[in-house]
Amino acid sequence: MSAITLSNVTKRYGAVQVVHGVDLEIDKGEFVVLLGPSGCGKTTTLRMVAGLEDVTGGKLSIGGQVVNDVAPKDRGVAMVFQNYALYPHMTVRQNMEFALRPLKLGADEVERRINETAEILGLSELLARKPAQLSGGQRQRVAMGRAMVRTPDVFLFDEPLSNLDAKLRTQVRWEIGKLHQRLGTTVLYVTHDQVEAMTLADKIVIMRDGYVEQVGTPEEVYSNPKTSFVATFIGSPSMNMIDARITDGRIEADGFSHPVPTRFAGRVTEGQDVTIGIRPISIELAHADDERALPATVEVTEFLGNEALLDLRVGTHELVAEIPAEQRVPSGTKTHIRLNFDLAHFFDAGTGRSLNAE
Amino acid sequence: MSAPSKRQTVLVYLLLAVVLIVFLTPIYLIASSSVKPSPIMFQKPPAFLFTPTLEHYESLFGMRPFAKFMLNSLVVSFGSTAFSLTFGTLAAYAISRIRHKRMNDVAFWILSMRMFPPIAVVVPYYIIFKTVGLLDTPLALIIVYSTANIPLTVWLMKGFFDEVPMALEEAAAVDGYGLFETFWRITLPLAAPGLAVSAVFCFVFSWNEFLFALMLTGSEAQTVTVAVMSFWSSDAVQWGRIMAGSFIILIPGVIFVLTCQRWLVRGLTMGSVK
């Protein structure tokens, strides 16, 4: 039985529809990340699951029970808010107690849970403090603690790391991952940060303008993006996109052409406009006498340590290549590159759908 | 801000001294006159040193049922304050939270009730209360004062509720609390300074009010403000009693304001949402 099911869930504010027919199955214990650019409807979707927004259409179930009209307090979910939403007039301990009170547990059990949670999150020293006396990272942990003590069926997170600095973000991200392994609670987690999504998720749901673009494991959405949007959104630096057309069995782009790889035979039609997607890692420097080499100008070289990024101008195209740092060439160099078509993705230029095999 | 210079400090203290003199002189006059023996009451220049006497207080409580009027005032003031805080706060919460384009109109309509001149409605009130048999009862004054106190409370409390982040209420909702419990345990405690301010305003207004008390009460429900005025009759002005009465009137107000003061702390919502 799945923990959360959304079938054809929509949300409309007045005349504007912000979530369009979302279908999603979340299994018990799964860590699912809603990922997408700002304004794509992630928070709205999460808030519908929490019960803080009405569902305009479709069906939302938690633990097999339809909860469209169930109040938040009866849904058995706990939520960590983006801005933490700690109760400012209560100490850390009281914040947790407050979350436990509706469960009507014995005093011993309340005490045990608070101490255990505080222990796990390193809050034991801070139990007597008020939120105003805590740092950002500490507040974040209190917010998590307040959700954890209830041992809910479902955890909801709305960009819990966005207020933290880079170092703390990595650390807390790691803690959240560990916590999930330990508790095995179902998690629905919203972020616009693909690193968070890739590192934490069992399953990533990529949203765009209120639609779900793709659902898959981190591996799947990276290696097998179903749309050009997913392809460019996942991976850093972004996948290079080159407009091209299928002509006489060849892929014709401005400045070069290449035979249609056999794995795409039958998937493309003559005259079809396509987009070639090539990850920066699939572009390599080449020798001038290589028959498939393309002349390129290196406009900027960025040294990252192990790798280097080259901003290339290839004819009319601007491409980014990621190469081993020791192969890097200085900015301004004229050189040759080769596109690795074996690792390339093809998308229909009109629909943006991937033409790769499933 | 840099530390004030010595000259600035002196100036500030001088200014404070002037303000204090302006405000405290009448109180001093009331207090000293209330214990001044009658013969030297109008001596010129005023006598500063004299043997104090309690004769005015004795005659005050001896000759007229002054304690009863005091009780009336307390009943009316606490009654109206409690009534206004209860309903004004609930109304303010609704106005603050319900998202509707006409909500501002509702808020303004409530405020407008405070705007018409009281003297214009004295006679209608008189007729209404006479008809329903509430003339000369504390309840009549509680109702009338609340019509002035509720709008004030609504406006003050709306401002305080607007400051309480919605996210806190949403957090409580997800934590398992219903609407009323969330209001009671989260929103209201965070708006406590607003409650204190509203309570002070409601109490002081009710305690000091004169016009309605004069017109709508007789011997039964009379309040102290009216009672004190009755020492001013056509044949004699009993200054000693007026001063003693006035001094007693000051006391509950001061106690009430001091009690509320500890709730007047700022920054209650600090640290809740980043």
Ligand SMILES: Nc1ncnc2c1ncn2[C@@H]1O[C@H](COP(=O)(O)OP(=O)(O)OP(=O)(O)O)[C@@H](O)[C@H]1O
């Ligand atoms: N109360 C509202 N009334 C009208 N439109 C709204 C309301 N709340 C959100 N929206 C719109 O719904 C869309 C989705 O908002 P949502 O907050 O879900 O985005 P998001 O994906 O969480 O973005 P972000 O990453 O910036 O938080 C946005 O275009 C937003 O303007």
Ligand SMILES: [Mg+2]
């Ligand atoms: Mg959001």
